[in-house]
Amino acid sequence: MFKFDKLVFGDAGWGDEFLIATLMTLLVSILSMGLGLFLAIITVWAKIIQNRITRFIANFYTTVIRGVPELLVIYLIFFGGNAVVMSIARVFGYNKYIELNALTIATIAIAVISATYSSEVLRASYLAISKGQIEAARALGMNKFSIFFKVISPQVIRNALPGIGNVWQITLKDTSLISVTGLVEIMRQSRISSNVEHSPLTFLITAAILYLCLTTISGRVFKTLEVNYSKGFST
Amino acid sequence: MIELLNSIQNSLIYKNFFLVLSGLDNTILLLLISLPLGFVLALLFALGRVSKITLLSRTIASYIFVIRGTPLLVQIYLIYFGLGSVKFIRESFLWYALKEPFWCGVIALTINTVAYGAEIFRGGIQSIEKSQVESGLSLGFGKFLLLRKIILPIAIRKVLPSYGNELILMVKATSLVSLTTYMEMTGIARKIMAKTFAPVEAFIAAGILYLFLNFLMVQFVKYLEWKYNPHLRLNN
Numbered sequence: 362m363f364k365f366d367k368l369v370f371g372d373a374g375w376g377d378e379f380l381i382a383t384l385m386t387l388l389v390s391i392l393s394m395g396l397g398l399f400l401a402i403i404t405v406w407a408k409i410i411q412n413r414i415t416r417f418i419a420n421f422y423t424t425v426i427r428g429v430p431e432l433l434v435i436y437l438i439f440f441g442g443n444a445v446v447m448s449i450a451r452v453f454g455y456n457k458y459i460e461l462n463a464l465t466i467a468t469i470a471i472a473v474i475s476a477t478y479s480s481e482v483l484r485a486s487y488l489a490i491s492k493g494q495i496e497a498a499r500a501l502g503m504n505k506f507s508i509f510f511k512v513i514s515p516q517v518i519r520n521a522l523p524g525i526g527n528v529w530q531i532t533l534k535d536t537s538l539i540s541v542t543g544l545v546e547i548m549r550q551s552r553i554s555s556n557v558e559h560s561p562l563t564f565l566i567t568a569a570i571l572y573l574c575l576t577t578i579s580g581r582v583f584k585t586l587e588v589n590y591s592k593g594f595s596t
Numbered sequence: 597m598i599e600l601l602n603s604i605q606n607s608l609i610y611k612n613f614f615l616v617l618s619g620l621d622n623t624i625l626l627l628l629i630s631l632p633l634g635f636v637l638a639l640l641f642a643l644g645r646v647s648k649i650t651l652l653s654r655t656i657a658s659y660i661f662v663i664r665g666t667p668l669l670v671q672i673y674l675i676y677f678g679l680g681s682v683k684f685i686r687e688s689f690l691w692y693a694l695k696e697p698f699w700c701g702v703i704a705l706t707i708n709t710v711a712y713g714a715e716i717f718r719g720g721i722q723s724i725e726k727s728q729v730e731s732g733l734s735l736g737f738g739k740f741l742l743l744r745k746i747i748l749p750i751a752i753r754k755v756l757p758s759y760g761n762e763l764i765l766m767v768k769a770t771s772l773v774s775l776t777t778y779m780e781m782t783g784i785a786r787k788i789m790a791k792t793f794a795p796v797e798a799f800i801a802a803g804i805l806y807l808f809l810n811f812l813m814v815q816f817v818k819y820l821e822w823k824y825n826p827h828l829r830l831n832n
Contacts, residue, residue: 551673
């Protein structure tokens with residue numbers, strides 16, 4: 362039933378493969394969280410400037426992506442992404458076949474999903490900043506650029522950190538869905554190993570423990586960051 | 597005019613829509629069993645979590661910790677592939693349920709939603725003001741009556757918005773059951789994709805149906821909120 366001796370490092374076991382797969386999960390999570398935050402900032406910006414068209418597009422994007430299963434979004438980007446990229450390339454006169462690699466597609470797909478959650482968190486924490494502060498900064502003669510970096514960003518980061526921590530956990534767990542595209546991360550590795558060794562229970566439990574470690578450790582990291590960023594704020 | 601109608605009826609997205617629609621009942625069946633079961637169990641688990649029996653509370657806390665820390669896909673695979681590979685489970689009565697991808701999906705979804713739901717209800721129960729419990733006690737309410745008349749109604753009412761979120765997450769989570777060969781909407785969409793090699797049309801048809809399902813769920817939760825928060829209504 363259990364073949365935990367198969368988890369040793371080296372050629373006899375799957376230990377080193379699982380280590381690489383864990384790093385791959387972390388890599389996809391970090392890349393897509395970063396790209397997701399970038400997309401989220403654009404979405405929030407589109408929502409808060411007084412423009413009906415951009416607001417409509419941003420609202421449409423967040424509503425649709427949050428109302429559709431993550432698996433469908435991943436399938437759509439995985440199977441439809443190549444066609445989109447090729448048709449864009451054709452506009453520029455490049456007619457050869459293009460294939461995106463699995464990591465790129467995984468990162469984009471997870472980022473598109475994670476951005477919708479991040480944007481809600483960021484928007485709420487932006488709205489929590491009192492208007493008086495921005496007016497005060499303007500009265501001091503600060504330009505838009507320094508208002509954003511010296512007044513808005515530090516407070517948004519502090520307000521948003523708990524929420525961003527939650528989004529990170531969701532993103533980390535969503536990377537398990539990427540296994541359907543063939544990228545070898547923890548989930549895919551556990552399926553491969555269990556097919557070879559005919560012991561799904563062993564390797565699925567290994568995968569569960571690895572995910573549990575990742576979520577617990579990153580939860581601790583976010584706790585430390587929160588304490589760090591709320592220095593000077595007695596709670 | 598007729599030509600236009602014909603071209604619409606022959607278009608891939610139109611045909612796919614009805615094909616995917618035939619999987620809607622399978623998706624709803626998953627939800628119809630796992631959501632009510634999950635709701636009741638989540639309430640019980642939340643009560644166990646706040647109880648003074650340390651062993652019970654600790655056990656439930658670690659259950660919630662493990663389930664919330666691992667992806668749902670791992671849980672589904674563990675039940676479908678993992679438990680199926682154990683010999684004594686294959687020989688026991690459990691195998692009648694576990695050999696069907698449908699029941700595996702129901703079990704996995706229920707286990708998942710109970711963990712999240714219990715945590716939500718715990719927040720609701722702990723946010724009840726002490727004075728309300730005390731006033732119940734002063735009226736001579738027993739433990740059970742207190743629970744039924746004061747604690748649960750207030751707690752459930754308070755957490756309705758966040759439990760609504762969890763319900764929507766569950767609607768989306770049913771798509772993962774398609775990975776265990778269960779043919780609900782996502783599974784059918786993937787089959788269409790493999791047959792016609794038109795991914796965008798197939799998945800958009802499924803996406804529209806999921807959006808519709810979630811829209812209904814949002815309206816349902818809104819109705820519940822309206823019904824159970826009469827003191828917050830603007831005009832009676």
